[in-house]
Amino acid sequence: MKLKTFHRAATAFGTACLLLATAPAVTAQDQIVLDSDVKVHKTTVDANGVEKTEMVKPEVVVPGDRLTFATLYHNTGAEPATNFVVTNPLHKAVSLASDADPALIVSVDGGKTWGRLANLTVTGEGGTSRAAGHLDVTHIRWTLPVVEPGARGRLEYPAIIR
Amino acid sequence: MTYVRSLVSAIALTGSVALATSPAHAGGIDAGTLIENTATATYDVNGTPGSVDSNTITIRVDELLDVTVTSLDGGAVPADSGSAVLTFSITNTGNGPEAFQLTADPSVAGNDFDATVTGIAIDTNGNGIYDEGVDTILGAGDNSGELAPDASLTVFVLVTTPGGVSDGDNSQVNLTADAVTGTGAPGTAFAGAGVDGGDAIVGLTGASNDALGSLIAGVVxxxxxxxxxxxxxxxxxxxxxxxxxxxxxxxxxxxxxxxxxxxxxxxxxxxxxxxxxxxxxxxxxxxxxxxxxxxxxxxxxxxxxxxxxxxxxxxxxxxxxxxx
Structure with a gap:
């Protein structure tokens, strides 16, 4: 599916906090179902020397393998969910694949600040700043303005085992 | 307060992920490392904030079997008293602890003469020099002992030169290190033979590597x-x-x-x-x-x-x- 990303997530959080004081205590917890999934890319070469890559259950994985982590969301309720933000921390044993969508909104500082990777920097030892790279990504975040009742979708990122 | 609480728990989750790591080596993340992935969604329904975590998926990093062997001698080692010591380094370039079977072969194509291998010794005291009586000589069937990922071991191959060798004759001895778990084409899997019962997978080196050490006969x-x-x-x-x-x-x-x-x-x-x-x-x-x-x-x-x-x-x- 095609993803849309938003840059006004901070505004969305601010709105949520303001609404908190006045909102009635309606349970919204069961509205959304999230399901995580991971597949590993396995390349095989057939008798004709043709390479074929399959996405398979990660029964055997070793450093260097490529994984696809996916989060499937489903709005099972009757109301639309707005300001829908999915946050996925990356395990330190994996790094974001270098061919990941450059439009992904990521954090390189443990989720404190966010942006496209190309716009982020990291401060190294000695206080010098450098452009952030795929190895620096700690979190990925997707923001959807609304998930309608019954809507479902899939958010995914490619990763390499370090 | 629901929203505030869920935000705090999301931060706590981040912290635990950052801590639950293993050091990455040349051979990659340690075998047996569990990679967990959990996504969290926050949203509003009719102005009421909600949050939900996904299920946590866990995959275990399997063991990659890799090794490199290099000669540590600066050049051909003179064998002018009829014997010589060749020095090699064995490095576990895999991501799990592994022992290696060491084999020294003195019959290398192009040799002017073939030396006789009298023993393989481990640099027990770690000084890089063969110390007779101190450094342990491997017995038949002994392996290197377990090497941690990225760890290196200095190994000595002890040789003698045969009679009838002419001054300046050259010879090489090939030292091979094979992962004890197994060797084979890259990708070969040994089910259950890895760390914590995971699989062990042969890496790009084939879990076997070798290097040549050189001798030059000095006959006076x-x-x-x-x-x-x-x-x-x-x-x-x-x-x-x-x-x-x-x-x-x-x-x-x-x-x-x-x-x-x-x-x-x-x-x-x-x-x-x-x-x-x-x-x-x-x-x-x-x-x-x-x-x-x-x-x-x-x-x-x-x-x-x-x-x-x-x-x-x-x-x-x-x-x-x-x-x-």
Whole structure:
């Protein structure tokens, strides 16, 4: 599916906090179902020397393998969910694949600040700043303005085992 | 307060993920590391904030079997005393602890001669030099012992050179390290043989690697040439009674390396008598007595101790006898 990303997530959080004081205590917890999934890319070469890559259950994985982590969301309720933000921390044993969508909104500082990777920097030892790279990504975040009742979708990122 | 609480728990989750890590090595993240992934969604429904975590998926990193072997010798190791020690380094470039079977093969194509491998030793005291009696010699079937990921081990291959080898002959010895778990084409899997019961997978090195160590034979040869000049009492060179024979012995050492305790002895011919104080070494006079200098002459012959002599050096010894 095609993803849309938003840059006004901070505004969305601010709105949520303001609404908190006045909102009635309606349970919204069961509205959304999230399901995580991971597949590993396995390349095989057939008798004709043709390479074929399959996405398979990660029964055997070793450093260097490529994984696809996916989060499937489903709005099972009757109301639309707005300001829908999915946050996925990356395990330190994996790094974001270098061919990941450059439009992904990521954090390189443990989720404190966010942006496209190309716009982020990291401060190294000695206080010098450098452009952030795929190895620096700690979190990925997707923001959807609304998930309608019954809507479902899939958010995914490619990763390499370090 | 629901929203605030869920935000706090999301931060706590982040913290636990950051801590639950293993160091990454050249061979990659440690075998047995559990990679967990959990996504969290926050949203509003009719203005009420909600949040939900996904299920947590966990995958275990399997063991990659890789090894490299390198020679640590700066060049060909001289084998001038009939034996030599070749030094190698074994590095576990996989991501799990692994032991390696070591095999030294002295029969390498192109060798001028094949050495005899008398043992493989581990640098037990870690000083990089083979210490006889200190560094453990591996017994038949012994392996390197378990090496941690990225760890290196210095290994010595002890060799002797066979007889009949010529000076300057070259030879190589091939040391192979095979992962004890198994070797094979990259991608070969050994089910359940890895860390924590995970699989062990052969990496790009095939879980086997080798390196050559070089030897150069140093064979030292001593060549003695003896000549004689006769001076008779009548101004001629006839071997008559009273004639003086000056013997000249030239000792030439050739080859690579050196020879120890080189001693030149020569007995006087029957019917001659040593002429006292005529013994010389390289033009310098030696006393006849058995004393601090290198030579002595007694009633039966001369003896000159040249000691340790390196290839390319020659010495000249002269002495006179009188025909009785």
């Amino acid at each position: 040869t001593v060549n003695l040439v003896k000549s004689a000049d006769i001076a008779d009492p009548f101004g001629g060179n006839q071997p008559v009674p009273g004639a003086i024979i000056t013997y000249r012995i030239v000792a030439t050492v050739t080859g690579t390396g050196s020879i120890d305790d080189l001693t030149i002895t020569d007995a006087y011919p029957t019917g001659t008598t040593y002429r006292p104080t005529t013994l010389t070494l390289d033009g310098g006079t030696l006393t006849d007595a058995d004393d601090a200098d290198a030579g002595k002459a007694d009633a039966t012959g001369i003896e000159v101790l040249l000691g340790t002599t390196t290839g390319g050096v020659s010495h000249t010894i002269t002495f006179d006898v009188v025909i009785d």
